Amino acid sequence: MDTLKDYVYTMESCNHCGQCKWILGPKMKGWKYAEVCPIHARYHFDAYSGQGLINIAQELLEGELKYEDGLIEHIYTCTTCGACDINCKSIRDMEVLDTILVLRAKCVEDGRGPMPEHKEFARHVESSHNIYGRAHNERFKWLSKDVRLSEGARVAYFVGCNTSYFYPDIARNTVKILNAGGMEFKVMHSEEYCCGAPLWRTGQIEAAMKLVEHNLEAFKGQGIKTVITSCAECYGTFRGFYPRIAELNFEVLHITEVIQGMLKDGKLKLSKNLNMKVTYHDPCLLGRLSELYVPWKGEIKAFGYHEPPKQWRRGTNGVYEAPRDVLRAIPGIELVEMTRNEENAFCCGAGGGVPVAFPNFALWTASERVDEAKSTGAEVIVSCCPFCESNFKQAINANRDTIRYHDLTELVLKAL
Amino acid sequence: MGKGIAMRLPKHIYKEFENVVGPEYISDREYILAAHRHPTTMSMRKPASPDAVILPGSTEEVQAIVRICNRYSIKFIPTVSSCIAMALPNQPETVILHMKRMNKIHEINEEDRYAIIEPGVRHCQLKPEVMKRGLSYPVAAVGTGGSVLTSIATASGENHVHYSSSKTNRYLLGFEWILPTGELLRVGSLANEAGWFCPDGPGPSLRGLVKGYVGHYGGLGVVTKIALGLDTWKGPEVMPTEGHSPSYKVRFAQDRHKLFIFKFPTLDKVRDAMIEIGRAEIGYAVLKYFNATAALMATESANDFWELWNSGLFQKELARPLYVYLATWSSEELAYEESVLWDIINETGGERVKESIRLIYEDNMDFFVVVGTLQRVLRLGCGWAPNKLSADSIPHIFKVAKAIPEFMDEFIEKGLVLNAPDNFMIIPWEYGHLAHIEQLYLWDQNIDEFGKIPMVFMQRSLETDIRHGHHATMPPRYKTMMEKLGPLYSNYHVWATKIKEAFDPNMVSNPLP
Numbered sequence: 019m020d021t022l023k024d025y026v027y028t029m030e031s032c033n034h035c036g037q038c039k040w041i042l043g044p045k046m047k048g049w050k051y052a053e054v055c056p057i058h059a060r061y062h063f064d065a066y067s068g069q070g071l072i073n074i075a076q077e078l079l080e081g082e083l084k085y086e087d088g089l090i091e092h093i094y095t096c097t098t099c100g101a102c103d104i105n106c107k108s109i110r111d112m113e114v115l116d117t118i119l120v121l122r123a124k125c126v127e128d129g130r131g132p133m134p135e136h137k138e139f140a141r142h143v144e145s146s147h148n149i150y151g152r153a154h155n156e157r158f159k160w161l162s163k164d165v166r167l168s169e170g171a172r173v174a175y176f177v178g179c180n181t182s183y184f185y186p187d188i189a190r191n192t193v194k195i196l197n198a199g200g201m202e203f204k205v206m207h208s209e210e211y212c213c214g215a216p217l218w219r220t221g222q223i224e225a226a227m228k229l230v231e232h233n234l235e236a237f238k239g240q241g242i243k244t245v246i247t248s249c250a251e252c253y254g255t256f257r258g259f260y261p262r263i264a265e266l267n268f269e270v271l272h273i274t275e276v277i278q279g280m281l282k283d284g285k286l287k288l289s290k291n292l293n294m295k296v297t298y299h300d301p302c303l304l305g306r307l308s309e310l311y312v313p314w315k316g317e318i319k320a321f322g323y324h325e326p327p328k329q330w331r332r333g334t335n336g337v338y339e340a341p342r343d344v345l346r347a348i349p350g351i352e353l354v355e356m357t358r359n360e361e362n363a364f365c366c367g368a369g370g371g372v373p374v375a376f377p378n379f380a381l382w383t384a385s386e387r388v389d390e391a392k393s394t395g396a397e398v399i400v401s402c403c404p405f406c407e408s409n410f411k412q413a414i415n416a417n418r419d420t421i422r423y424h425d426l427t428e429l430v431l432k433a434l
Numbered sequence: 435m436g437k438g439i440a441m442r443l444p445k446h447i448y449k450e451f452e453n454v455v456g457p458e459y460i461s462d463r464e465y466i467l468a469a470h471r472h473p474t475t476m477s478m479r480k481p482a483s484p485d486a487v488i489l490p491g492s493t494e495e496v497q498a499i500v501r502i503c504n505r506y507s508i509k510f511i512p513t514v515s516s517c518i519a520m521a522l523p524n525q526p527e528t529v530i531l532h533m534k535r536m537n538k539i540h541e542i543n544e545e546d547r548y549a550i551i552e553p554g555v556r557h558c559q560l561k562p563e564v565m566k567r568g569l570s571y572p573v574a575a576v577g578t579g580g581s582v583l584t585s586i587a588t589a590s591g592e593n594h595v596h597y598s599s600s601k602t603n604r605y606l607l608g609f610e611w612i613l614p615t616g617e618l619l620r621v622g623s624l625a626n627e628a629g630w631f632c633p634d635g636p637g638p639s640l641r642g643l644v645k646g647y648v649g650h651y652g653g654l655g656v657v658t659k660i661a662l663g664l665d666t667w668k669g670p671e672v673m674p675t676e677g678h679s680p681s682y683k684v685r686f687a688q689d690r691h692k693l694f695i696f697k698f699p700t701l702d703k704v705r706d707a708m709i710e711i712g713r714a715e716i717g718y719a720v721l722k723y724f725n726a727t728a729a730l731m732a733t734e735s736a737n738d739f740w741e742l743w744n745s746g747l748f749q750k751e752l753a754r755p756l757y758v759y760l761a762t763w764s765s766e767e768l769a770y771e772e773s774v775l776w777d778i779i780n781e782t783g784g785e786r787v788k789e790s791i792r793l794i795y796e797d798n799m800d801f802f803v804v805v806g807t808l809q810r811v812l813r814l815g816c817g818w819a820p821n822k823l824s825a826d827s828i829p830h831i832f833k834v835a836k837a838i839p840e841f842m843d844e845f846i847e848k849g850l851v852l853n854a855p856d857n858f859m860i861i862p863w864e865y866g867h868l869a870h871i872e873q874l875y876l877w878d879q880n881i882d883e884f885g886k887i888p889m890v891f892m893q894r895s896l897e898t899d900i901r902h903g904h905h906a907t908m909p910p911r912y913k914t915m916m917e918k919l920g921p922l923y924s925n926y927h928v929w930a931t932k933i934k935e936a937f938d939p940n941m942v943s944n945p946l947p
Contacts, residue, residue: 030879033474035809036515036556036579043578043806044675044682046558048566049539062459062489062534063466064516070469077468089465108680109577109809111736320878321814321852322736330735334678361679 019223019262022079022124025117027318029076037109038068038102041362051357051390054101056365056383065092068102068114075121085130093118093125094133095379097372098219099302099365104333111322111330115307122221135374136220143225147211148179158207160186165193168202174242175205176233176256178249179212180404188404191427192248192273198434199280203246209236215255215303220371230263237268248273248427250403251369254303258331261311272304274340274402277430281347288433291350296424297396298341298353299387299410300363301403306333333361341402341426348433354394356387364390367413368405384413392421402426443485443529447506451488451529454498459489459535470530474519479885481522484511487530493610493618493658499531500656501616503942511944512656514553514581518589520651520911524947531656533581540659542567546631547664548607553583553657561804562672570667572599575805587657588649592823592870594802596861597712597720599665601825601870603645607633607661611644614655614938630661643933647824648908652944654937668718668761673800680734680807684800689765691799692772694758695792696784697751704754704860705832707782711758712828712866714778716771718761719802721861725752726854727811727874731801732794736813751787753856757795759802814852815878819888821895822858822871823908831860831869834899834906838873841894845875850887852876871906913946 039058046052053059057066064070071093077083096118103115125131142151160182175196181188196203211233217226237245245268247253256270280286300306312329319325338360345353358364367373367383388410391399399410402425410423442448442462452460461467462485471483485508490496496512503510509528513521516530523530537554544567551560558578564570574580574591585591590603599605608624608631619625621640623632633641644650644657669686676683698704704722711720729748733739742748758775762768779785786792795801811818822834835858845851858873873895877887892907896918899906909919909926920927938945 031812032472033809033812034472034515034517034521035577035812036517037577037806037809040556040558040577040579042679042682043558043804044673044684044800046562046578046673046804048562049555049559052556052559062532063461063487064469064532065463065466065487067469070466073468073472074465076472083464083468086464088463092463092465104679109807109812111813318815320880321740321876322878323740324735324737327737328735332680332734334681336678338678 019123020116020120022075022117022120025075025113025120026079028112028114028117029072029079031110031112032069032072034069036069038106038114040105041358042105042108045362047357050393051364054105054358054362054364056097056099056367056386057095059386060379060382066095068106068118071096071121072114072117075117078121078124085128090125090131090133093121094131094136094220094371095376096370097365097367097383098370100307101362101365104306104361107330107332111324119219119221123223124221126221126223132220132222132371133375136216136222136371139216139220139371140222140225143212143217143229148183149212149216150179150183152183154208157182157210158205160189161193161205162190166197167204169204171202171204172241172243173201173203173246174237174240174244175203175246176210176213176252177205178247178252178404180251180408181249185404185407185425188248188425188427191425191431195273195277195286195427195430196246199276199286201276204240206236206240209240213252213255214259215251216371218255218259219369226259227263230260234260234264242268244269244271246271246273246276248402249405250301250304251405254307257308257310258303259311261313266310272337272340272402274344274426275337277344278340281344286434288348288430290433292348292429292433293350294398295352295354295396296345296398296400297356297391297394298345299356299366299391299399299401299406300336300338300360301401301406302363302365302369304403305336305338305363306361308336309333336361344426344430345400348429351429354396356390356394358390366401366406366409368409373409380409381413381416384409385417388413388417388419388421392419397421399423400426400429443508447502447508448486450502451486451499454495454502455488455490459491460486462486470516470522474517474522482524482526482528484523484528484530485526487532489532489535491535493612496531496612496656496658497616497618500612500614503529504615504940507940507942509942509945512553512652514584515576515579517576517580518651520589520944525945536658539563542569544569548631548661549664550630550659550661551582552659553581555582556580557582557585557804564664565667565669566671568667568671569664571605571662571664572596572602573804574602575808577809578804578806582662583657583660586662587644587660589651590645590648592861592872594721594805594861595719596863596870597865598718600864603649605663606641606645607631607663609644609657609661610659612656612658614943615940651911653911653934653946655943668763669803673803682800683797685797686799690762690768692760692768693792693795693799694775695787695795696756696758696779697787698754698756698782698784701754701832701836703782703784704756705828707756707778707784708860708862708869709828709866710778710782711775712862714774715865716760716774717758719757719759721757721859723752723755723757724857724859724874725749725755726852726857726876727808728752730810730813731807739813747788747791749856751791755787756784811874811876814876815880817877817879817884817887818874819891821873821875821892822906824906825863825868825870826905828862828866828869830905831871833902834871834904835860837898837902837904841898842875844894845891850877850881851891911946
């Protein structure tokens with residue numbers, strides 16, 4: 019795996035231009051909602067930003083900065099939403115988010131990180147293959163007998179920990195939609211372990227790698243060629259983390275892409291009128307951070323030339339259209355956009371292990387996003403990630419807002 | 435403490451600052467300071483560490499902080515985005531006044547065409563707000579996260595629409611200014627409680643002290659609120675953006691907006707066309723743009739740049755270009771301006787560049803709105819610096835341009851900088867009263883002693899100016915350079931030093947290195 023030394027070029031290249039903190043020029047819309055980095059928006063100091071974190075990474079690497087009280091908390095406050103990374107990459111050849119993630123890995127390697135709550139993730143994964151410490155044999159408790167599974171299928175629906183234990187409705191909706199569209203698929207049953215996202219993004223790489231190896235072996239053993247997820251975190255992890263460890267021999271699809279395909283092919287028809295005004299929230303790991311990672315080892319030669327050429331993940335080809343196409347296909351739905359959307363979307367606050375370690379900040383971030391959603395006049399926030407759902411619902415409840423949250427699969431099922 | 439680690443403020447001084455802003459908005463934690471001591475590509479050396487970062491929330495808080503600084507001889511640097519070297523400490527016992535929290539737009543006066551803003555307002559916030567109202571202002575090419583107030587008042591940058599507007603800091607109207615000693619001064623019509631609309635009088639104007647040619651970079655206190663003048667805007671009310679980063683398309687209505695890029699056989703012909711277009715008072719933007727910078731902005735990675743640059747297309751087509759953007763209220767007006775333009779181009783021997791190049795700009799009209807992609811120049815190994823950065827009459831500035839090979843060839847021959855002798859820009863101001871010149875030179879950080887290149891390059895450039903008597907180099911804020919350039923500019927350095935001593939007797943406001 020990469021170390022901080024692999025990102026010296028990024029660290030040295032930063033010139034404080036501020037692009038990691040502010041919305042891109044072509045996407046600017048006004049005074050409100052112009053900041054893209056949650057930690058910078060909340061805490062204001064430049065150290066709370068992509069720029070600040072890579073400055074810290076460089077000083078730690080060079081021994082100028084020592085671990086002092088508050089540093090670990092500072093590093094782990096970031097939601098790793100990647101807004102800084104994608105904004106920076108719109109103009110630079112730098113890897114801001116990877117530097118932040120490797121900085122966390124260094125903290126773990128040095129015995130300083132992660133936060134105590136994150137260590138629990140690893141402990142639970144070790145004992146029960148999910149980050150919550152719930153019984154592994156209850157992972158598919160939501161699965162009812164009327165769901166048609168095809169045990170010989172090469173397509174697997176990977177449910178994920180959060181959905182399995184806390185948002186089983188998303189799983190139920192997903193399998194019903196797959197059945198309705200005539201998709202032949204299976205689930206991994208006891209072979210499904212956590213995808214590794216919470217461990218990867220808190221720097222616990224060794225523990226995350228074990229999960230990757232297990233899941234890859236399980237997919238291989240069952241001849242899986244396509245993995246469908248209904249969780250943005252799982253999706254982004256399969257495409258963004260797994261290729262760092264082994265070659266990905268299967269296609270990864272999010273349920274929104276599957277539904278989009280079914281609608282296009284006429285396999286699914288959405289006919290019921292839902293009559294609602296909605297706004298769509300792009301989950302970070304389904305939107306800007308969902309591009310396939312292509313390993314690069316090489317040399318940065320004179321004048322920034324990457325030898326061999328590097329395939330950059332700039333957020334260009336995130337899953338932006340599929341969920342919007344699906345929403346537009348539902349009768350009676352009016353889709354309105356938030357100011358910060360697609361690759362500039364503001365994080366819901368649930369990433370990077372923040373909700374367990376810094377619940378107040380996670381709630382603040384979600385509240386900011388809910389406020390933005392309300393500014394569109396929408397009555398419903400739609401997204402497709404159980405982590406986003408959890409955080410948004412908490413914020414809506416805490417603020418006693420009237421806006422509602424729905425997972426996209428829920429609306430699709432209602433419209434069938 | 436290790437190298438670069440701050441000597442923190444004595445507890446009682448820290449406490450005094452904390453009493454002003456509250457504990458949430460001050461820090462002397464090393465990891466907080468780390469974000470303000472990282473060298474930028476233009477830093478000649480590693481900055482000193484600040485002793486604390488303070489986030490004031492109001493003019494009164496700024497005033498109180500500045501007074502504490504004077505009491506204890508603590509240097510302060512007011513900053514917002516910190517993307518220039520002058521925003522980083524050059525000596526110990528310095529605190530950073532990070533102005534981010536003071537970010538209100540107080541008013542956008544559509545009738546009298548001005549906006550009143552605080553330092554933390556960014557271009558990506560104000561520009562769309564004024565566009566919605568059919569108004570505009572020239573945005574310095576610092577990126578969308580740059581501070582508007584800084585660009586207008588204290589660290590003026592260049593923009594791509596100088597031609598029909600002006601240098602950014604000539605938009606400064608009334609303003610509120612905390613002097614280096616902590617006194618509050620209201621300048622212009624504001625001083626007489628007559629509103630924000632006028633920068634001068636009655637009585638002597640002090641605007642020049644603050645804005646100068648480029649501004650004082652925090653060397654004369656803190657500007658906490660300004661009014662800036664607004665122009666009318668003939669473009670769309672919202673950015674018509676399509677696509678995803680980094681490949682956005684921003685196209686304007688073709689019946690009222692038209693972009694031309696011409697090439698000329700000589701620089702003299704570019705000059706003649708520029709003068710004539712200004713005389714005819716047609717066009718919204720006119721500029722002789724950089725060619726390597728253009729290639730960097732047109733590509734999405736360093737590798738893509740090299741592919742384009744090695745093809746030789748931009749060197750051939752954009753060595754002596756003239757960009758002309760016509761923005762009009764009607765298609766008839768556009769037809770008239772185009773007709774005048776073609777008369778001038780035919781008389782001066784210009785011809786269109788390849789259509790593929792023009793289309794790059796037609797697809798990215800944000801080039802004339804907010805200039806968010808200029809930072810792409812940093813992709814080439816992160817060594818870059820602007821040179822010259824001054825203004826004079828159009829003919830004088832073209833003489834300056836023609837002298838560039840005299841000092842640059844040596845650097846190119848030794849492989850110290852990118853082989854891009856035509857990578858300079860000349861933009862007329864105010865329909866041609868004068869023109870600005872800026873050269874961007876790029877060097878690779880991997881070559882030996884790369885850190886010395888900008889200083890030596892500037893030195894050679896300066897020698898060329900002195901030899902020819904060219905007014906071409908922006909007077910820099912370095913004592914040694916000021917003394918060398920001073921005689922060319924009416925001994926400005928003597929005046930600047932006296933003004934500094936008079937206004938900042940304790941030398942606490944971002945003193946010179």
